[in-house]
Each structure stands twice: as C-alpha cells, then as structure tokens.
Amino acid sequence: MAPSISTASKHGCLFWLRKFQGQDYIFVREFVAFAASVLMKACKESDESSDMEVILGAMAALNDEIRWFKNEASKWEIELSGIAPRKATQDYCRFLESLMGKEVEYAVVITAFWAIESVYQESFAHCLEDGNETPPPLLDTCQRWGNRDFGQYCFSLKKIADRWLKKASGDILKKTEVVLLSVLEHEVAFWNMSRVHVAEAEH
Numbered sequence: 001m002a003p004s005i006s007t008a009s010k011h012g013c014l015f016w017l018r019k020f021q022g023q024d025y026i027f028v029r030e031f032v033a034f035a036a037s038v039l040m041k042a043c044k045e046s047d048e049s050s051d052m053e054v055i056l057g058a059m060a061a062l063n064d065e066i067r068w069f070k071n072e073a074s075k076w077e078i079e080l081s082g083i084a085p086r087k088a089t090q091d092y093c094r095f096l097e098s099l100m101g102k103e104v105e106y107a108v109v110i111t112a113f114w115a116i117e118s119v120y121q122e123s124f125a126h127c128l129e130d131g132n133e134t135p136p137p138l139l140d141t142c143q144r145w146g147n148r149d150f151g152q153y154c155f156s157l158k159k160i161a162d163r164w165l166k167k168a169s170g171d172i173l174k175k176t177e178v179v180l181l182s183v184l185e186h187e188v189a190f191w192n193m194s195r196v197h198v199a200e201a202e203h
Contacts, residue, residue, distance in 0.1 A: 021073070022073075022080060023085065023193065024069070025066075025069045025083070027092060027093060028062065030092075030093040030096050031116070032059075032062050032066070033097075034096040034097075034099060034113075035058055035059055035113070037100040037109070038113050041109060041110075042055055042106065045106040051110075051160050054153070054157060054160060055113075057153070058113075058117075058153070058157075061153075072141075086193055088186070088189040088190050088192070091189065092189070092190055095182060099112055099179070105172050106164065107161075107164040107165055107176060108172065108176045110160055110161050111161040111164075111165065111176050111180060112179050113157060113161075114154065114158050114160070114161045115180055115183040115184070116187070117153070118154045118157070119183070119184070119187045121150050121151050125151065
C-alpha cells in the first residue's frame with residue numbers, strides 16, 4: 001500500500017520528497033544492476049525475443065529515471081551524493097544482489113522484476129485516484145509511476161512471468177514463491193520507512 005501522503009502537511013510533503021526520493025535514488029541505482037542481470041538471463045535462457053525487448057525498454061526507462069532523480073534533487077535541494085542508506089534500503093539492495101547470481105533461475109528473477117515494478121506502479125496509481133487529495137508537490141512523482149503506460153509495461157512483465165511459471169518445475173515454483181514474499185516484505189519495509197519520514201516532519 002502507498003504511504004499515507006494524502007493527509008500530510010505541506011511541510012511533511014516536502015520533507016517526504018527530500019527523504020524518500022533520496023532513498024529511492026539509492027535503490028534505483030541498485031535496481032539498474034539487477035535489471036541488467038535479468039537482461040543477461042533473458043539473452044541466455046528466454047525463447048522469446050519479446051522478453052529482451054521489454055527488459056531493454058525498462059533499461060532505457062531506468063536511465064531516464066536516474067536523470068529525473070537528479071533533476072528533482074536539484075529542484076528540492078537534495079544532495080544525492082551525501083545521502084546515507086537507511087536500513088530498509090540497505091536490506092532491499094542486499095536482497096536484489098542475492099538475485100543476481102548465475103544460479104538464480106530466470107523464472108524466479110523475472111517474477112521478482114514484475115512484482116517490484118508492479119507494487120511501485122499500483123502504489124503511485126493509488127495516490128492519483130479520485131478522492132485521495134494528493135498534495136500538489138507530490139503529483140508529478142505519482143504521475144510518473146502511476147500512469148497507464150507504466151501500468152501497461154508492468155502487464156507486459158506479468159505476461160512474461162506467467163509464461164515462464166507455467167512451465168517451471170515444482171522446485172522453481174517454490175523458490176519463486178519465497179522470493180515473491182520477500183519482495184513484498186521489503187516493499188512494506190520501504191514504504192513504512194517513508195511513513196516514518198512524514199511522521200518525523202509533522203512532529
């Protein structure tokens with residue numbers, strides 16, 4: 001679930017932007033490496049060229065995302081180079097590193113890839129729903145990842161993951177389930193970290 005930013009004060013919103021985007025930038029840099037490892041597995045294991053096309057598109061989008069973070073940092077006076085990762089960020093990044101090994105099956109990592117992107121998309125899409133009264137300073141951030149195009153991209157990842165899971169062995173399905181639950185645990189911890197940031201700003 002997305003953070004309860006719709007009820008935050010203006011000061012709290014700006015504080016959330018500065019703190020959360022800094023942590024998210026650290027995560028995205030690690031996610032780039034993870035995406036590259038998924039692409040390498042797709043090159044070697046996938047029997048569908050469309051898999052590579054979707055993941056290559058994601059890589060291009062991540063490059064644009066890094067630029068966006070830097071532009072936002074300049075706008076909100078965030079010094080990205082000086083940000084220390086919090087525990088939730090460190091744990092999530094270590095988890096991504098654990099999925100980059102050669103021994104981790106493509107079915108497992110492509111499912112994790114889909115889950116991470118989908119949670120992000122659905123969280124920010126929730127902020128754009130009617131009645132949520134998301135503060136104006138956060139609308140650009142929410143629109144960036146909550147839009148329909150990003151949703152369609154996530155659906156493309158889901159189709160790839162579904163195709164591979166249908167032909168996966170029982171052992172791989174068990175591994176995938178464990179990894180999927182881990183993704184959700186790390187997402188909850190990461191979003192809860194942002195709630196703490198807002199609470200700190202409002203007190």
